[in-house]
């Protein structure tokens with residue numbers, strides 16, 4: 060008889076780990092052992108499950124990693140001025156469509172309109188690519204807020220200096 064192939068060694072536990080590695084179902088059952096958890100479908104308490112299925116509604120259950128709530132605070136602060144200018148640009152466009160553009164448009168008004176549209180477009184781009192924005196480190200997000208608000212406040216005062224006699 061030839062030598063039989065050596066059996067595969069068992070998968071070693073990760074360093075510092077006391078229990079043997081478990082499959083996903085094992086981890087789920089371990090998680091709900093002596094711990095209250097609600098079935099995501101019917102709300103039944105699945106504490107001490109013995110198989111990875113809700114006993115009430117038979118929903119297959121998995122254990123997964125969740126994120127905290129989506130951090131939109133700095134994103135919203137960044138796009139707020141652009142949303143405002145977008146609405147203003149829309150109102151101006153509707154007025155022009157109804158009464159027609161004025162015969163002579165002063166340069167200040169053209170620049171203001173151009174700024175509104177550009178600002179709204181940038182805000183729209185940030186909203187579309189919001190995941191890229193939110194992934195940035197927080198100081199960079201705050202820098203965006205400061206930059207955007209400084210630019211808009213400057214534009215507002217320049218606009219006022221044109222609009223006021």
Ligand SMILES: [Zn+2]
Pocket residue numbers: 098099100101102103113114115116117118
């Ligand atoms: Zn259920």
